[in-house]
Amino acid sequence: xxxxxxxxxxxxxxxMRREAGPSDSLTSEDRSVxxxxxxxxxxxxxxxxxxxxxxxxxxxxxxxxxxxxxxxRHQEGRSCSSRREAHRFRILREGDIVFIRxxxxxxxxxxxxxxxxxxxxxxxxxSDGRILRRLHDGEPDGALVPAGSDAGVHTGPSDSxxxxxxxxxxxxxxxxxxxxxxxxxxxx
Amino acid sequence: xxxxxxxxxxxxLGGCASSAVLDPDLVRPEPGAPFLEEIPGPLLGPFDxxxxxxxxxxxxxxxxxxxxxxxxxxxxxxxxxxxxxxxxAWLYYTPEHQFSVSRLTDQSKVDPAQRSxxxxxxxxxxDARYPSDSIRYIYAxxxxxxxxxxxxxxxxxxxxxxxxxxxxxxxxxxxxxxSIVAFFSNAMEPASCDGFHQYIPLTGQLLKWTRxxxxxxxxEQTGRVTWHDADALDFTLQKLQGPCLRGAGP
Numbered sequence: 436x437x438x439x440x441x442x443x444x445x446x447x448x449x450x451m452r453r454e455a456g457p458s459d460s461l462t463s464e465d466r467s468v469x470x471x472x473x474x475x476x477x478x479x480x481x482x483x484x485x486x487x488x489x490x491x492x493x494x495x496x497x498x499x500x501x502x503x504x505x506x507x508r509h510q511e512g513r514s515c516s517s518r519r520e521a522h523r524f525r526i527l528r529e530g531d532i533v534f535i536r537x538x539x540x541x542x543x544x545x546x547x548x549x550x551x552x553x554x555x556x557x558x559x560x561x562s563d564g565r566i567l568r569r570l571h572d573g574e575p576d577g578a579l580v581p582a583g584s585d586a587g588v589h590t591g592p593s594d595s596x597x598x599x600x601x602x603x604x605x606x607x608x609x610x611x612x613x614x615x616x617x618x619x620x621x622x623x
Numbered sequence: 624x625x626x627x628x629x630x631x632x633x634x635x636l637g638g639c640a641s642s643a644v645l646d647p648d649l650v651r652p653e654p655g656a657p658f659l660e661e662i663p664g665p666l667l668g669p670f671d672x673x674x675x676x677x678x679x680x681x682x683x684x685x686x687x688x689x690x691x692x693x694x695x696x697x698x699x700x701x702x703x704x705x706x707x708x709x710x711x712a713w714l715y716y717t718p719e720h721q722f723s724v725s726r727l728t729d730q731s732k733v734d735p736a737q738r739s740x741x742x743x744x745x746x747x748x749x750d751a752r753y754p755s756d757s758i759r760y761i762y763a764x765x766x767x768x769x770x771x772x773x774x775x776x777x778x779x780x781x782x783x784x785x786x787x788x789x790x791x792x793x794x795x796x797x798x799x800x801x802s803i804v805a806f807f808s809n810a811m812e813p814a815s816c817d818g819f820h821q822y823i824p825l826t827g828q829l830l831k832w833t834r835x836x837x838x839x840x841x842x843e844q845t846g847r848v849t850w851h852d853a854d855a856l857d858f859t860l861q862k863l864q865g866p867c868l869r870g871a872g873p
Contacts, residue, residue, distance in 0.1 A: 474775065474860040477851055514658075516732050523856065541779045542854065546660070546746065549780045551711055551765050551803075553732045553741030571739045572774040573767050574704065575695040593842040593867040598674040600762070600819070602800035604869045605826035614853035615786055615824075 468558045468568040470576055471527055473536045478525055494533060497559035498524065501535040504566060505555050515544035516553070531561050648683070649710070649727050658730050661747040661755075662713060668723030673761055673799060676714050676722040681806045681816035684710050684727060684766050692768035693811030703811060704738070707768035711742035714762035718753050720795045722761065725750075740768060744780070746787060759792040760784065763803040770807030773820045773829065775858075777803055778848055782824050782855040790825050800825045822848065829860070830867060842867035 481488055506519040515521050521543035525536040538554040552572035559566050570576060597604050645651060648666055652659050667683060670676035684690060692700065692707040710727045717723055725748045731741045742765050748758050763781055781803035790801045802823040808814035818833035829846035844865045851857045 472860070472862070474858060475862075477859050478857055480857070510733075510735075513733060536775070538775050538779070541783050541856070549743070549746070549783055550732060550776050551742045551744055551763070551780055552709060552767075552774045552776055553739055554774055554776050555739065569738070572776065573709075573740050573769055573771045574738070575700075575769055575771070590843050590864055591866045592838065594869050597842060597867055597869065598672065599832060599840045599842075600674055600677040600802075600804065600821065602802050602821075602823045602826075603797055604867070605823060605828045607825055608827035608847075608849075610849055611825060611827065612850055612853045612855070615782060615850070615855060616790060 464566075464568040465558075466568070468532070470556055470558065470568075470570050471529060471534060473525055473527055473534065473556060491561075493561040493564070494526070494528070496564045497533045497561055498526065498535055500564050500566060501537065501557040501559055504569070505537050505557065516550060518543075528561075532558050532567065533561055534558055646687070648687070649729060651728060651730055658743050659728060659745050661749040662725045662728055662745045664713070664715065664725035664748045664750040665723035666712070666726040669717065669719070669721030670723070671721065672796065673714070673722050673794075676724055677762060677764075677804070678816060680712065680714055680724045680762075680764050681819060683724070684712070684764065684806055685808045685814040685816055687727065687729075690766045690768065691808040691811045691814035694809075695769065697811075704768065706737070707740060709740050709742040709765055709768065711744040711763070711765035713744070713748050713760055714764055715748050715750075716759040716761055716792055716794055716799075717750070718757045723750070724764070741776075746784060759794075760788040760801060761792060761799055762801075765803075765805055767805040767807050767820070770809070770818070771805075772831075772845070773803065773805055773822050777805065778822055778858065779855060781822060782850070785824050786855075820845075824848075829863075 502519050506517060506522065510517045516539055521540055523538050523540045527534045534556055536554065536556045539550050541549055555569055555571045557566055558568040650659060650663060667679050668676060670679065687710050689707045690710060692703040694700065697703065708729050709731065710729050712727045713725045715723055715725065728742070728744070730743045732739060744763055744765065747755060749755065750758060763784060781801065785801050788801065792799055800823050802821050804819045804821045806819045807817060809817045816834065818831065821830040821832065827847045827849060828844060829848060831843045831845045832840060834840050844863050844867055846863050847861045849859050851859065
């Protein structure tokens with residue numbers, strides 16, 4: 436029995452050592468890399484039928500490196516959400532760094548496949564294809580400014596007549612796509 | 624080169640088998656089973672007001688193990704983050720004109736490195752007291768272990784749910800709009816309901832609610848989301864900063 440436990444412990448230790456990549460740690464990454472706002476501007480969608488696109492090899496390498504790390508091939512069989520074709524990629528280049536945002540495509544794993552969080556943004560150096568930094572959903576972005584509330588609200592007092600979490604006081608957004616409204620039944 | 628995944632799976636299964644009995648507030652799929660397609664309710668309620676239900680849910684979710692990772696300047700934050708968990712649930716409106724909160728789940732995408740945090744919230748609530756099509760969906764609830772803003776998956780999720788359930792519901796207290804919230808605590812142990820981020824698709828508002836001892840609950844408009852296609856795949860986010868005031872934008 437003791438031998439069996441020993442073998443199990445060695446097996447587990449070996450697995451943990453192999454599974455943890457050299458840059459899995461939060462502290463081993465280049466924390467000086469600042470992630471840009473990935474959704475500040477509307478993205479151009481690649482892949483329109485009949486439209487040719489060109490792509491630098493270094494950019495392709497960076498995307499493959501990021502996808503290999505975030506969505507490893509050997510895990511693709513585990514679930515729909517682990518497949519790279521079930522994801523959407525958004526890229527933004529700044530100098531020699533390309534930032535690659537990877538999110539689950541909401542249409543890919545229906546029904547019941549939608550995740551809250553679970554995406555990530557990678558910073559990859561174009562010149563050598565090295566991952567400089569990863570930022571998973573929810574992680575601090577590195578500025579060490581708490582995203583929580585202890586810094587307080589600096590914008591002045593809000594309307595005290597608005598109940599906590601109330602959703603009824605804002606103006607409807609005219610640009611909200613009407614096609615999205617053609618579903619569900621709002622009245623009980 | 625990564626090692627064979629199966630040996631870790633064996634280790635994980637062994638660990639799960641010896642784990643404690645599941646918290647009765649939580650539901651998870653059986654080992655090896657697919658993700659849950661509906662989440663049972665109620666866990667909390669009934670409540671007369673959505674606010675009361677929301678705050679009760681905030682306290683309940685943040686009371687769960689590792690719901691908060693604490694501050695990032697803590698020397699052990701990396702460890703705290705790895706062991707942290709997201710929990711998710713629905714706050715819904717019943718045919719008896721009450722607000723209720725479903726049970727919680729922490730089913731999520733597997734990440735061997737334990738850096739990626741997620742929660743897979745089933746689209747449907749199963750409350751045995753009512754037919755499924757009589758339940759109205761008000762808030763998708765979850766926690767962010769480090770108080771970060773809502774993610775792009777969060778935004779896409781609630782728009783997708785709005786297409787299924789509707790973006791607005793008539794209640795006894797007036798019309799309420801579908802939204803998603805992410806609760807957070809400023810402390811790790813004991814975690815407390817210190818605030819939440821909120822997105823309301825029909826108004827495009829991104830809000831941040833925070834509670835302080837001196838000022839009570841305060842609301843800040845932190846951004847506005849604009850969708851650019853009918854499938855809700857691509858959006859832009861304009862950052863804003865201003866108090867929440869009726870009839871006035873920031």
